[in-house]
Amino acid sequence: MRGQNPVHxxxxxxxxxxxxxxxxxxxxxxxKKGYAMKRIGLLTxxxxxxxxxxxxxxxxxxxxxxxxxxxxxxxxxxxxxxxYGNYRLLxxxxxxxxxxxxxxxxGSSRQPFKLMRxxxxxxxxxxxxxxQNYYKLRLDCVVILGGNGTQKTANLLREEGLxxxxxxxxxxxxxxGTDLTFGYQSAIDIATTAIDQIHTTASSHGRVFIVEVMGxxxxxxxxxxxxxxxxxxxxxxxxxYDLDKVCAAIEKRHSRGKKFTIxxxxxxAISKEMAELKKKDRKKAMEKMLEKYPSVSYKLAxxxxxxxxxxxxxxxxxxxxxxxxxxxFDRVLSTKLGxxxxxxIVNDEYxxxxxxxxxxxxxxxxxxxxxxxxxxxxxxxxxxxxxxxGISFGx
Ligand code: F6P
Numbered sequence: 224m225r226g227q228n229p230v231h232x233x234x235x236x237x238x239x240x241x242x243x244x245x246x247x248x249x250x251x252x253x254x255k256k257g258y259a260m261k262r263i264g265l266l267t268x269x270x271x272x273x274x275x276x277x278x279x280x281x282x283x284x285x286x287x288x289x290x291x292x293x294x295x296x297x298x299x300x301x302x303x304x305x306x307y308g309n310y311r312l313l314x315x316x317x318x319x320x321x322x323x324x325x326x327x328x329x330g331s332s333r334q335p336f337k338l339m340r341x342x343x344x345x346x347x348x349x350x351x352x353x354x355q356n357y358y359k360l361r362l363d364c365v366v367i368l369g370g371n372g373t374q375k376t377a378n379l380l381r382e383e384g385l386x387x388x389x390x391x392x393x394x395x396x397x398x399x400g401t402d403l404t405f406g407y408q409s410a411i412d413i414a415t416t417a418i419d420q421i422h423t424t425a426s427s428h429g430r431v432f433i434v435e436v437m438g439x440x441x442x443x444x445x446x447x448x449x450x451x452x453x454x455x456x457x458x459x460x461x462x463x464y465d466l467d468k469v470c471a472a473i474e475k476r477h478s479r480g481k482k483f484t485i486x487x488x489x490x491x492a493i494s495k496e497m498a499e500l501k502k503k504d505r506k507k508a509m510e511k512m513l514e515k516y517p518s519v520s521y522k523l524a525x526x527x528x529x530x531x532x533x534x535x536x537x538x539x540x541x542x543x544x545x546x547x548x549x550x551x552f553d554r555v556l557s558t559k560l561g562x563x564x565x566x567x568i569v570n571d572e573y574x575x576x577x578x579x580x581x582x583x584x585x586x587x588x589x590x591x592x593x594x595x596x597x598x599x600x601x602x603x604x605x606x607x608x609x610x611x612x613g614i615s616f617g618x
Pocket of ligand 1: 333
């Protein structure tokens, strides 16, 4: 029989192998040339900032410009949408005209990393649910825009086998492994303007003014806005302050005939006494302090008045610092970060944060960055040079 002829069997085998090789080669070329269809998830998580939309636009423009076909699924309100399967198929139209728009077109929410492994009130395993939605949508990757906590969850999803790319968002600029986060520069502009405005009224009244700047546990925003606006005293969480030194700085200015003093105080600023306490005791002392005062700045104001007799006013710009349009610097940064993320996706490179290092956009493995905080080094040249011109850091 023909089918049993070994030579014929050989020929059949060879033909099959040739077709298989041609097919695999074809797939490879398609992928390289971007002919393969990709399905991408997109989410924005944590506190928002000015350039989230600008960054997503960069990603989507990079993908649509370089792939024949791409589907973008936006998870609504961050990880919440990915957990509960709340998503929307987005079109190029959704990303048109959003370069300058603040906020996020797909919404955001805080989903603490420490609760990711804790089932929800209905016993739902959140991580498994996110994986199921990822596989259900047959995603090639999920692009995650967020800060530190968001990044930890992104890394968790990577460990669970999902393809992820993280884009570093936060006005706090506290993500380890990148010199800059998007949102930071725009927030500097706003905090600087707030302190600038205080300057004129402070000079009329001869008072002490405290402007409390956001930044969570780090002082980048306060340091930059404080320098940019000519604050006289800058207090950062990384440099615990001594009340005596702060009051001495105010009195020194007054003795030189300066009628007013402006303090840029980070929301996470901490006194030396407080910093010296054990973690548990510090938490308790902090809670007690917050029972009496709305924030650290109000306590500091009361202390300064008691010591120096000065009239002190506190201004807290708060969430204004995260609002409005991204500034031109952030628009450029976000566009570059987004385009680079798209390049990684086109090349099937996953598990990275897209970072800025020495003015270059680079990829940083998520496992290297996740879980680390980037604070201001008290020996940083900026701090040292600021001290050189007489700015007090209260230390
Ligand atoms: O992380 C950004 C940030 O604005 C911090 O500077 C601030 O401490 C925190 O978020 C405020 O969080 P929420 O918007 O949840 O009040």
